[in-house]
Amino acid sequence: MTDTLRKLRYRQIHLDFHTSEAIRSVGDQFDPQQFVETLKEGCVDSVTLFARCHHGWCYYPTKVAEPHPGLKRPDLLGDMIKACHAADIATPIYITVQWDELTARRHPEWRVMSAYNTTPHYPGQEPSTMSQLTATWHTLCLSNQGYVDYLTEMSREVVERYDPPGLFMDILGSHECVCPKCLASMTEKGLDPTVSKDRQTHDREVLLKFFKEFSAAMQDISPDLRVFYNSGHIFKGERKRYDDYGHLELESLPTGGWGYDHFPTSARYADTLGFDFLGMTGKFHTHWGEFGGFKRPEALIYECCHMVALGARCSIGDQLHPNGIMSPATYATIRPAYARVQALEPYLDGAVYQREVAILSVESTGLAGDWDAGRNHECDDAAARMLLELKIPFDVIDAQASFDDYRLLVLPDELRLDAQMADKLRAFQQAGGAVIATGESGLAVGEERFAIDLGVQHLGAQVARDPSYIRLLDDLHPGLHDEPIVLYDRAQSVEMEDDSVVLAECLPSYFDRRWDHFCSHLHAPHDPGAEALGPAIVQKGTSIYVSYKLFNAYSRLGQPIYKYIFAGLIRRLIGDGLVDVALPSAGRVSLTRQEDKGRDILHLLYAPTQVRGKGISDPDGVMRPIEIIEDVPELRDVAVSIRLDSQPKTVTGFDAGPLDWEYSDGRLTFTVPKLYIHEAVIIERP
Numbered sequence: 029m030t031d032t033l034r035k036l037r038y039r040q041i042h043l044d045f046h047t048s049e050a051i052r053s054v055g056d057q058f059d060p061q062q063f064v065e066t067l068k069e070g071c072v073d074s075v076t077l078f079a080r081c082h083h084g085w086c087y088y089p090t091k092v093a094e095p096h097p098g099l100k101r102p103d104l105l106g107d108m109i110k111a112c113h114a115a116d117i118a119t120p121i122y123i124t125v126q127w128d129e130l131t132a133r134r135h136p137e138w139r140v141m142s143a144y145n146t147t148p149h150y151p152g153q154e155p156s157t158m159s160q161l162t163a164t165w166h167t168l169c170l171s172n173q174g175y176v177d178y179l180t181e182m183s184r185e186v187v188e189r190y191d192p193p194g195l196f197m198d199i200l201g202s203h204e205c206v207c208p209k210c211l212a213s214m215t216e217k218g219l220d221p222t223v224s225k226d227r228q229t230h231d232r233e234v235l236l237k238f239f240k241e242f243s244a245a246m247q248d249i250s251p252d253l254r255v256f257y258n259s260g261h262i263f264k265g266e267r268k269r270y271d272d273y274g275h276l277e278l279e280s281l282p283t284g285g286w287g288y289d290h291f292p293t294s295a296r297y298a299d300t301l302g303f304d305f306l307g308m309t310g311k312f313h314t315h316w317g318e319f320g321g322f323k324r325p326e327a328l329i330y331e332c333c334h335m336v337a338l339g340a341r342c343s344i345g346d347q348l349h350p351n352g353i354m355s356p357a358t359y360a361t362i363r364p365a366y367a368r369v370q371a372l373e374p375y376l377d378g379a380v381y382q383r384e385v386a387i388l389s390v391e392s393t394g395l396a397g398d399w400d401a402g403r404n405h406e407c408d409d410a411a412a413r414m415l416l417e418l419k420i421p422f423d424v425i426d427a428q429a430s431f432d433d434y435r436l437l438v439l440p441d442e443l444r445l446d447a448q449m450a451d452k453l454r455a456f457q458q459a460g461g462a463v464i465a466t467g468e469s470g471l472a473v474g475e476e477r478f479a480i481d482l483g484v485q486h487l488g489a490q491v492a493r494d495p496s497y498i499r500l501l502d503d504l505h506p507g508l509h510d511e512p513i514v515l516y517d518r519a520q521s522v523e524m525e526d527d528s529v530v531l532a533e534c535l536p537s538y539f540d541r542r543w544d545h546f547c548s549h550l551h552a553p554h555d556p557g558a559e560a561l562g563p564a565i566v567q568k569g570t571s572i573y574v575s576y577k578l579f580n581a582y583s584r585l586g587q588p589i590y591k592y593i594f595a596g597l598i599r600r601l602i603g604d605g606l607v608d609v610a611l612p613s614a615g616r617v618s619l620t621r622q623e624d625k626g627r628d629i630l631h632l633l634y635a636p637t638q639v640r641g642k643g644i645s646d647p648d649g650v651m652r653p654i655e656i657i658e659d660v661p662e663l664r665d666v667a668v669s670i671r672l673d674s675q676p677k678t679v680t681g682f683d684a685g686p687l688d689w690e691y692s693d694g695r696l697t698f699t700v701p702k703l704y705i706h707e708a709v710i711i712e713r714p
Contacts, residue, residue, distance in 0.1 A: 058352025070359030084130025265392025307335030483528030483568025504596025
């Protein structure tokens with residue numbers, strides 16, 4: 029295999045092939061030429077091919093496992109690889125791990141056993157939703173060395189036979205297993221199997237042991253082999269989890285239950301870990317495995333351009349028909365997105381995302397939920413959504429990250445601090461770094477006192493009214509006014525310190541709503557004659573504290589006023605942003621730099637989503653509305669201002685061509701004449 033076929037590429041297909049033994053003619057119409065020509069029509073340069081699927085069957089002449097009983101081409105995998113390599117298409121290989129229905133039937137003793145006497149399909153799903161007669165996979169436990177040995181030998185066979193550039197090892201999660209092996213192991217380690225956190229701790233140890241031993245076994249054969257372990261989410265704060273990964277793939281099907289907020293938050297965290305990474309969407313309208321479902325080409329253009337704008341390469345999920353014929357309609361749908369990514373590639377290699385704001389992730393602390401919850405924390409997502417809508421480039425970081433590269437850290441709603449994190453934040457503040465903390469953020473773990481200096485003292489309680497109101501005492505943002513603003517939550521009860529400034533105060537309603545006294549449809553109005561309940565927003569130097577869980581409120585209600593408050597606080601602390609772009613709130617912006625080529629690239633995106641479906645269950649079993657991208661308006665004359673340290677040489681639109689520009693007082697200004705889904709502006713420096 030050539031070195032170029034080993035590189036992680038920008039235009040990948042993840043080609044599912046989960047094929048039941050009830051289908052007896054598998055691969056009988058596969059044509060290598062049709063296969064490759066269809067991929068080339070879609071501008072694809074890499075495709076993940078299946079060695080073994082969730083049904084437990086293999087698609088090559090294995091001596092360790094079992095070929096699919098209906099397989100008509102003995103080495104379907106090998107024939108695919110040979111055809112792809114001749115066309116310079118890379119071929120990482122897929123192997124299922126914890127879902128293997130054949131092995132689960134033959135070795136029931138290797139199955140995960142739930143503490144609830146049933147096995148949920150996903151972590152967090154209600155046990156009553158699953159039974160032995162449910163049409164879905166049964167999960168295998170990696171505490172069973174017999175299964176691990178079987179899986180390792182099969183994978184070794186694949187690597188020795190096909191020498192792939194990488195392995196995609198699928199379905200590795202925490203199921204709080206209490207099978208006999210896990211019970212014995214937990215007892216030996218002093219863990220209590222009746223305690224959920226102890227079961228999760230044991231699951232984590234089992235997974236990390238598997239990652240280390242499996243990667244070592246594969247790299248003994250192929251030292252440059254990349255191994256990725258897929259859990260459907262990139263978990264924040266668990267850096268040890270990634271010690272044995274070769275790259276990251278961010279599974280995030282927007283219409284399949286992940287939504288459009290999941291990927292940006294995950295991408296801006298993944299980029300801080302130092303890995304090359306892929307964004308992973310699907311051609312499906314809904315979830316994986318949807319035959320005959322097609323996403324709109326406009327959606328794929330937007331999703332893929334957003335991936336590369338945030339530092340990712342691209343992967344689009346497809347599922348091959350059991351007969352082996354590739355779908356021309358699917359690759360006609362994919363082509364516009366991948367043709368654009370292909371044209372953009374000279375401006376992507378080595379491009380480093382520019383930002384000066386970071387969200388200190390609540391998920392990463394492990395204090396606000398399960399270790400293996402499977403989704404971004406709501407507060408992280410809401411803070412990220414606000415910054416995306418405000419066109420403020422950002423990272424999502426954990427406590428292990430360096431704070432030195434950021435001017436502002438955002439601590440969203442529920443970020444309680446242990447001693448080590450508090451020390452690190454105090455050093456950041458003392459060096460002049462700015463902090464915005466909301467709600468419970470900044471409080472010490474297990475205590476009702478602030479662990480860092482935010483200009484307030486906590487009074488150990490919440491305010492006495494729900495809802496209550498904010499009255500702004502400072503002109504923060506043009507979208508705000510001086511009338512009280514309702515917050516549907518109880519604020520933290522705090523008092524300001526002498527050297528602090530109150531930017532807003534908390535006002536009471538007349539009374540809480542009860543059966544025996546209530547007013548109007550929702551709640552009582554604010555009481556003009558009552559004293560304020562205390563500070564709502566306080567500033568001390570370069571730190572601002574908001575007594576409400578502002579991000580949680582925005583996540584639940586989508587009230588733009590809450591976002592305008594946040595925008596005003598950011599501007600108050602760090603002034604004009606790195607980028608200022610006149611786009612609607614659904615617009616997205618990122619700025620990257622190719623240092624070796626002496627240029628910056630500004631990515632502008634606009635494709636508003638619409639809720640069209642009542643809902644689809646996400647991998648946590650939560651029903652989420654289906655957002656789609658279909659009707660995308662064209663925008664005209666988009667004004668842009670960028671802070672640059674020197675005057676540029678040229679400013680050129682990827683689509684628009686040379687642009688007129690001005691440079692004054694450290695800011696570059698220009699106008700993008702047209703924006704349809706995506707435009708990249710290349711700024712050449714002297």
